[in-house]
Amino acid sequence: EAQVTQNPRYLITVTGKKLTVTCSQNMNHEYMSWYRQDPGLGLRQIYYSMNVEVTDKGDVPEGYKVSRKEKRNFPLILESPSPNQTSLYFCASRRTGLAVSYEQYFGPGTRLTVT
């Protein structure tokens, strides 16, 4: 089954304790992306990657890091989490190319609470 998986699905942590949220896709997609979703603010992009070893900042990158060492994996790293990073996080992937209709597939989400 074609899918994007995220782990963990739920996480409660404390300020300053480094954490990693994993994201993996089995569709051989080149493009992967991380979003956070907050009430009243909608989906905002954190980082994206066009391919292995190619990453770039989205709209809200502060406090986050990413890496893309393998095509299928795109982990999100919070080196020193703060309460304002409490949010619902989504990983997504899609094919690249000239066709405009390539769907962006979303993972199931990770609900993070930082106390």
Added chain:
Amino acid sequence: QKEVEQNSGPLSVPEGAIASLNCTYSDRGSQSFFWYRQYSGKSPELIMFIYSNGDKEDGRFTAQLNKASQYVSLLIRDSQPSDSATYLCAVNPLWGAGSYQLTFGKGTKLSVIP
């Protein structure tokens, strides 16, 4: 700054009625447009995409695009309680480095009343 505007709602319609969801965007370079449905606490799922002016129909859903007015809409005919969700409008430019980026609106919450 690329912006996508949606009425946050909630939009309430009776079961069987037509629900009309609207979206405007600021970037004239936007070329493709997507409607996602998101149930509470779940991930967005794609309902429709459109990139040509006019209407595109898929079952009970019709997407309408007017690039001159920078306006895209989603009509849901014969609305069902299961259509109750938040609908996200997303746009992206076709060409260039940003052509895979999606800019999302904040979503319109739809409630279908039985």
